[in-house]
Amino acid sequence: MRSKLLQMLMAQQGKFVSGEAISNYLGCSRTAVWKHIEELRKAGYKVEAIPRKGYRVIHQPNLLTKNEIKAGLTTKYIGKNVVYEQSVSSTQEIAHRIASDGAEEGTVIVADEQLGGKGRLGRPWFSPIGSGIWMSLILKPKIPPQQAPQLTLLTAVAVIRGIKEQTGLHCDIKWPNDILLNGKKLVGILTEMQADPDQIHSVIIGIGINVNQDFFPEEIKEIATSLKIEKGEEINRASVMQSIMVQFEQLYELFLDEGFLPIKHMWEAHAITIGRRITARTITNSIQGYAKGITDDGVLLLEDDLGTIHKIYSADIEF
Numbered sequence: 001m002r003s004k005l006l007q008m009l010m011a012q013q014g015k016f017v018s019g020e021a022i023s024n025y026l027g028c029s030r031t032a033v034w035k036h037i038e039e040l041r042k043a044g045y046k047v048e049a050i051p052r053k054g055y056r057v058i059h060q061p062n063l064l065t066k067n068e069i070k071a072g073l074t075t076k077y078i079g080k081n082v083v084y085e086q087s088v089s090s091t092q093e094i095a096h097r098i099a100s101d102g103a104e105e106g107t108v109i110v111a112d113e114q115l116g117g118k119g120r121l122g123r124p125w126f127s128p129i130g131s132g133i134w135m136s137l138i139l140k141p142k143i144p145p146q147q148a149p150q151l152t153l154l155t156a157v158a159v160i161r162g163i164k165e166q167t168g169l170h171c172d173i174k175w176p177n178d179i180l181l182n183g184k185k186l187v188g189i190l191t192e193m194q195a196d197p198d199q200i201h202s203v204i205i206g207i208g209i210n211v212n213q214d215f216f217p218e219e220i221k222e223i224a225t226s227l228k229i230e231k232g233e234e235i236n237r238a239s240v241m242q243s244i245m246v247q248f249e250q251l252y253e254l255f256l257d258e259g260f261l262p263i264k265h266m267w268e269a270h271a272i273t274i275g276r277r278i279t280a281r282t283i284t285n286s287i288q289g290y291a292k293g294i295t296d297d298g299v300l301l302l303e304d305d306l307g308t309i310h311k312i313y314s315a316d317i318e319f
């Protein structure tokens with residue numbers, strides 16, 4: 001509904017369109033129209049409303065369409081094929097579908113809005129329209145399935161480098177999949193796989209980056225941040241995405257040629273988890289202790305108070 005409204009307003013190219021015309025077109029009440037307009041404003045659109053004239057868009061947030069993403073992109077295969085959708089449930093779902101249909105390596109699915117964006121363990125990922133980078137990347141690496149989590153760490157390094165290049169901001173990594181800026185979550189990474197026990201068909205890497213949000217919903221407002229909040233200015237999403245894809249391709253090729261070790265060192269340079277007292281909550285239990293480091297496979301080593309070292313493959317970390 002909102003994207004239909006947006007298309008209608010944009011087609012007017014700055015001319016007013018009456019509330020009545022909109023409600024007829026969308027088949028909803030004037031109150032519903034007003035609510036959708038408010039949503040657009042929250043997403044960064046400046047919509048002027050004048051009694052008896054109607055609504056018009058006087059400023060639109062920067063866009064992340066296929067053309068913008070591909071224009072000037074210097075990668076060989078990452079992002080050469082871009083699938084752009086304005087509004088989807090989750091880019092991960094589309095990526096899984098087209099990966100099984102034979103999509104080529106490096107295909108990127110990106111959406112302006114996700115209505116059912118997901119994190120790990122089915123948790124929600126808040127992905128409002130027009131303000132973030134919500135993307136999934138399809139890879140087909142010839143590596144054993146147990147090495148796939150290393151790609152999460154590789155992605156974190158690529159994202160941090162891309163963000164630094166475009167904004168000058170220095171981010172931190174919280175093992176395994178969070179990128180923090182000034183202690184708040186800026187980026188979430190979700191790595192999923194289509195594989196047999198001994199062979200990967202596809203790895204789908206979901207990356208969610210808060211770029212131009214000014215505020216967050218109640219549930220996450222204390223823990224989340226955006227590039228705009230931290231930098232104090234609006235950031236061009238397509239440029240950030242391009243830098244990340246360039247960085248990703250370089251690191252991915254290094255990984256395929258030389259393995260995880262060089263990536264591990266880069267990852268460690270940004271990691272704030274290591275050397276700290278942490279609590280690791282897994283699905284089954286919760287362990288406290290010191291984070292000693294990660295193994296060459298990217299597994300977190302946690303030493304508890306009795307000196308026992310635990311290998312943590314997947315968990316939520318609290319400091």
Ligand code: BT5
Pocket residue numbers: 089090091092114116117118119120121123124125126127133134135136177178185186187188189190206207208209210220223224225
């Ligand atoms: C993640 O999960 O951090 C992985 C998020 C991956 C999102 C991308 S977007 C493109 C692709 N398509 C998808 O559907 N997903 C991927 P996890 O570690 O489980 O963190 C989820 C938790 O982060 C939630 O329970 C909230 O507490 C918090 N959260 C939700 N939305 C957020 C946001 N926009 N910014 C910061 N924190 C958020």
